[in-house]
Amino acid sequence: MLVWLKRNDVPVVHIASTSSGNNIVVDYLLWDWQSEELPPVLTRTVRLDVSDIFHVLAGFLGLRPSFLPNGTHLFTVDKDRCRKSLLLDDVRRRALLADHLKTLRWDIRATNLSRRQGRVFNVNQILTTVDDASLDVFMDAFLAGITTIPYFKAITIDGEYYIEGGYLDNSPLRTLFEDDQVDEIIAVDFTDYDYHRELDKLYHAKSFTLPFNSIDTHLLVSDMQLTLPNTRIFAQATLINEMLKAMGQQSAEIGGKRYYAKPLHVLRPKDLESMTISLKDRTAQKRYFQLGLEEAAAMCLTSLRRSSG
Numbered sequence: 001m002l003v004w005l006k007r008n009d010v011p012v013v014h015i016a017s018t019s020s021g022n023n024i025v026v027d028y029l030l031w032d033w034q035s036e037e038l039p040p041v042l043t044r045t046v047r048l049d050v051s052d053i054f055h056v057l058a059g060f061l062g063l064r065p066s067f068l069p070n071g072t073h074l075f076t077v078d079k080d081r082c083r084k085s086l087l088l089d090d091v092r093r094r095a096l097l098a099d100h101l102k103t104l105r106w107d108i109r110a111t112n113l114s115r116r117q118g119r120v121f122n123v124n125q126i127l128t129t130v131d132d133a134s135l136d137v138f139m140d141a142f143l144a145g146i147t148t149i150p151y152f153k154a155i156t157i158d159g160e161y162y163i164e165g166g167y168l169d170n171s172p173l174r175t176l177f178e179d180d181q182v183d184e185i186i187a188v189d190f191t192d193y194d195y196h197r198e199l200d201k202l203y204h205a206k207s208f209t210l211p212f213n214s215i216d217t218h219l220l221v222s223d224m225q226l227t228l229p230n231t232r233i234f235a236q237a238t239l240i241n242e243m244l245k246a247m248g249q250q251s252a253e254i255g256g257k258r259y260y261a262k263p264l265h266v267l268r269p270k271d272l273e274s275m276t277i278s279l280k281d282r283t284a285q286k287r288y289f290q291l292g293l294e295e296a297a298a299m300c301l302t303s304l305r306r307s308s309g
Contacts, residue, residue: 001186001267002028003038004296011103013181016120016172018109018165019226021188022145026086029100030093040087045285073153079139088135098130105179109165109172110144113154118168120175121145148222166226171233177240177259180251184263184303185237191230192270193223237264265299267292 002024005012017025023041031039038046087093106123121141127134144155144162154161165172176185198220205213244252244261251260272288 001188001292001296003042004293004300005186006031006033008300010300013103014105014107014176014179016107016109016175018145018170018172019148020146022108022142023086025106026088026097026142029097029106030087030090032092032096033100040093042289046289047286073150075152077143077147077152079136079143082143083135083139088139094130094135097127101127101130107172107175108141108145109169110141110162111165111167112160113163114160118165119144119162120172148226151222164226166229169229169233170226171230173233173237173264177237177262178257180260182260182262184265186265186267186299187234188267188269189227189230189234190269190272191227192268193227194271195220195224234264234266263303265303267295267299269295 002012002015006028015025015028027039027041036043083089088097101124108121108123110119110121111117112119121144123138123141126138126141140155140157144157145165147153147155147163148166149163154163156162171187171189173185173187176182202213202217202220240259241261241264244250244259249261251258253259269288269292
């Protein structure tokens, strides 16, 4: 979606992300819009030759498996390796990030597990200057927004535990509705997945595949936890728009916050694999990307026809 908007000179003024969306946004903001066809990490995952697989898997988030699993988490994240893998140690990329943050606002949604409440990190405030010190603070927010337990150890910020925002809000729309600079909102919802089919496959599996069933079941439960709440999120967004329309107003203050009416467009890819790289099918990423471009074009062109007609 972001690539299509950039290619068609549609201005993006505010992005809110959580989970793997954080990786997508930072890749977008490190993209040399003038001289590169695609964002740098996306270029590798779409091309995905042997060297690309090595680089992406070796550097992805700076993951380090424990020699002996301790029962609480499978991987630890080396913040320095993660920063490097995201290209944030590259001087030129840092300059691009600083320039691009002048043109838009970026919010990262995380979950404060200690307080049992969501938190929004304003990246523009964290990275008023892009240097080692500010990037260290940014990496805490970035990792807090993508940390899924028990795969990873929860991130500690100011003595409190943080995990990814998807546990409370996998489609962080609130700050977009509060921003009067935003005219329309485009969201991506991954809830359109055949959970019935996947449960059927697991329930009818043979008993001797128990270890593999356990892993697959755990992955499915994790996906359900992080995606099914989207139904409630989008219902609330629709309700806000409908309430404002019924009131005959473009905005209203609720609970000390002002919300603005925003046309909401939702892309709903169906049954996509959840992994960043599919080793079973190396063409998957390219096919998914092309499909995304086609659906983005169809959505935006339909929206333009409605607004002009």
